Amino acid sequence: MAAPINNTLMSLITQSKLTGPNYEDWHCNIMLLLKAEGLNSVLTEESPTIPSTDMDGTEDIAEFTAEQLKERVDIFKSYHQRDSKTQLYILNSIDKSIVEFVKGISSAGDMMAKIKELYSQQDTHIEYKLVDKIHSLKLEPETPVLDHVMKIQNLFEQLEGLGSEKFSLKYKRNIIFKSLPGSFSPFIFNFNMNKLDVQLTELGNILQEVKRAIKKERQKCTSPR
Template sequence: MGRNIKLLLSAEDLMPVLDEEELEFQNEENPESKLAYELFRQKNSKVKLLVLSSLKKTIADSFKDLYLTKDMIEELKEMYGREERHAHHQLVTLLHSMKMAQGTPVIDHVMKMRNLFQESENLGTSFKLNYKTDVIFYSLPQEIYGSFIVNYNMNKLSLELPELANMLQEVEAASKK
């Protein structure tokens, strides 16, 4: 029990373990193949311990029988890739159904939508500025912002979202007068 395991890992430790298939032990007479096999086995064990220790116990228990770290990573990708797809679907649904709540400052609404676009982009979907602008315009109350939106489109403007939010704030302030 008094055995300490040193888990200092470098990129040199990780890459062979994650990129290569298990090295086969050739034969006892070839010391180089034996050394390469032992080195791979040690690195695989270290990385496997690191991965298992970073998982919740219930999840780690289902992976402890897998020998290769590479197989564990593939299983984790398969398991959590579905959740990422679900999260992406929820974000897109939220973006397309969002409407600015009455009494909410337009700057807060636009920044909230900007953050949702950013979250979706972090999951791998990119959006063009025109698309983002159109989705934001669709979410605004037309009785207040309708003429601004028509003007914006007729003049073929293209503003980054913070600049657009500032212009929409001016429209909001003018509508309150």
């Protein structure tokens, strides 16, 4: 049953090749494939050596029996076969423009390290943009408050999904309060004074009612007497 699973994973990574911005998704997919193929360990293994007769710092072949030498050769061949297969999977899963950056790299582990060096830092840029968006978002006059709250909640989920710290509910509520116009100030003051504790969806519903009340009060004040 392993083959269909592996074929599905291989299809997934070849259809969604690494282009740069999708590094995290690509890394997850390629690691799933390598694990399914029993190849993920080759990324962290050191290349085994074969005893040699040359005076080059390697082990002396004379110190090994024929059986021990055969075992070492088999380990050497197995490692390089697995490493070569892993390199092929990696090369088939990345865009042609990226292949140029890993050409000439001799091991799958070094290939993955190079790709990580090139593209994992993009998460930092994405994270910065999300933080900036969260802190600069303001409630638009015609936007339902619940939609606004859910948008901020979604941005926090994206940020936390990048491996960022988990933000407290209180902090998220304060960010939402900061994004509201001054007309919500009395409600925010009372909310904090009474130390209320509600989830963001419930808060969105409450704020929606507050907005209706504010609108009704304004209409009452501006209507002719």
